[in-house]
Amino acid sequence: MKVSMDIELQDIPGQLVLALEPVSDFGGNILSVLHQRDKKTPSGRIPVQLVFEMEEKKLDRLVERLKDRGVKVVRIGKERLKESMVVLLIGHIVHSDVRDTIDSIDSTGFAEVVGLSVSMPGVDKKSSASVTLSAIGKKELEEALHILERTVNKKGIMIITPI
Amino acid sequence: MKTSIKTVRISVIGFGNVGGGVAEVIKRKREEIARKYGLNIKIVGIADLKGVVVDENGLSEEAIMGLHTGDKKRGKMADMTTVGVIKEIEHEVMVEATPTNVEDGEPGLTHIITALESGRHVVTSNKGPLALEYKRLMELAAKREKELRFEATVGGAMPIISLVRENLAGNGILSITGILNGTCNYILTRMAEEGLPYEHVLKEAQEIGIAEADPSKDVEGIDTAVKLVILANSIFGRNATCKDVEVTGITEITPDALQLADDAGYVIKLIGEVDREGCLKVAPRLVPQEDPLNVGGTMNVATIKTDLAGDITVIGKGAGPIEAASAILSDIISIYRCR
Numbered sequence: 496m497k498v499s500m501d502i503e504l505q506d507i508p509g510q511l512v513l514a515l516e517p518v519s520d521f522g523g524n525i526l527s528v529l530h531q532r533d534k535k536t537p538s539g540r541i542p543v544q545l546v547f548e549m550e551e552k553k554l555d556r557l558v559e560r561l562k563d564r565g566v567k568v569v570r571i572g573k574e575r576l577k578e579s580m581v582v583l584l585i586g587h588i589v590h591s592d593v594r595d596t597i598d599s600i601d602s603t604g605f606a607e608v609v610g611l612s613v614s615m616p617g618v619d620k621k622s623s624a625s626v627t628l629s630a631i632g633k634k635e636l637e638e639a640l641h642i643l644e645r646t647v648n649k650k651g652i653m654i655i656t657p658i
Numbered sequence: 659m660k661t662s663i664k665t666v667r668i669s670v671i672g673f674g675n676v677g678g679g680v681a682e683v684i685k686r687k688r689e690e691i692a693r694k695y696g697l698n699i700k701i702v703g704i705a706d707l708k709g710v711v712v713d714e715n716g717l718s719e720e721a722i723m724g725l726h727t728g729d730k731k732r733g734k735m736a737d738m739t740t741v742g743v744i745k746e747i748e749h750e751v752m753v754e755a756t757p758t759n760v761e762d763g764e765p766g767l768t769h770i771i772t773a774l775e776s777g778r779h780v781v782t783s784n785k786g787p788l789a790l791e792y793k794r795l796m797e798l799a800a801k802r803e804k805e806l807r808f809e810a811t812v813g814g815a816m817p818i819i820s821l822v823r824e825n826l827a828g829n830g831i832l833s834i835t836g837i838l839n840g841t842c843n844y845i846l847t848r849m850a851e852e853g854l855p856y857e858h859v860l861k862e863a864q865e866i867g868i869a870e871a872d873p874s875k876d877v878e879g880i881d882t883a884v885k886l887v888i889l890a891n892s893i894f895g896r897n898a899t900c901k902d903v904e905v906t907g908i909t910e911i912t913p914d915a916l917q918l919a920d921d922a923g924y925v926i927k928l929i930g931e932v933d934r935e936g937c938l939k940v941a942p943r944l945v946p947q948e949d950p951l952n953v954g955g956t957m958n959v960a961t962i963k964t965d966l967a968g969d970i971t972v973i974g975k976g977a978g979p980i981e982a983a984s985a986i987l988s989d990i991i992s993i994y995r996c997r
Contacts, residue, residue, distance in 0.1 A: 614914035614917070
């Protein structure tokens, strides 16, 4: 699971390592560290944004460990794209500009195509594809599905949605 | 145990597989129906394109067989029209089992109207008249204080209309979702199991009698749409016709798509969906493999979402003469149990 975490550190040397070590200790994979030295909080602490991947069940223990080390955890955001669904497409998927089909979802800002698997049995034959959509919430996921339906309908592609 | 026996005279209009099945189950269950329900069901008239046989005291097996086999020597054909039988032969219940016609509902529509106007209850397996003229027919039945029952039209032997109306009385019905066509279910199940293309499996289904020579009504989703309209009207109080249903069939489904669905933990099924928000849709859909709607072969299945009882799923044989006759028989018995 992808986790984003806002923490606050004391403004003394060695604090960042103190905060990052436990993430590694729990098998986390750090994707991004944003150390904002110029944005001190009113109490004089330094805000840091972390993004890392970690098993969900280890998260509570990580937070405990950070607290023990004097690191203040301000916010934990689990994966931004929380809701996802699989749909199938049948038709001339690639030759009807598959990039445009994907962009229609990715350009929304609230949903993305996170998986695509295509079977192409022959040059003139119809392809089949499974598409995984992810969005920040249930409503957004439904909206992304409507956008995809409209996009592929125009291209004569059949869409099969979950019940 | 009932002590007094009530005689119920019926006519059977349309004597193909379903009509023949009705005669068969009445013969088979005569004793049991008399013992359990106090009813003596007598067939007093049968009308079909092959001919008409009538006997106000109840038709003999010989006469029924004669019409069934087309052997005119065995039973004497009456010189009457079908409408004549419905109007003039004294009986209580008309069983309408002519083939479904979704264009104009005929000849079933005329048969049902004639029967209700002649003061007969109607039990039908014919989807056409109900899909086209539901409101008008129900109003006519109410006006004449007669019953019009049609459990056999949706899901064959699988109880769904009576289940909702009687056993789930008091529940608000949120939606009904299901597989209502056994032919499509068979084709999609075989395609998924064997990785075979649609055309191949369709031919196989035609050879073993699961698909008709002209399979279009089944595979294009029209049959499912008609059944959905009957559910929408009878359970959700709508006044819908087939034109109101958004329909996609299964002819475009590829073995690759079934494989991709499997990889993602799904199967593809032709699903009919009706809900109280106005959805009326037939389309191939992804069904999670562990969902109760994932039934194979020619089976039918429906999940009824209710506000009190939660989800109820029924599975049963959707087609077949004895299965349809089972639904017709239980409709006939229900008419007299409620009275």
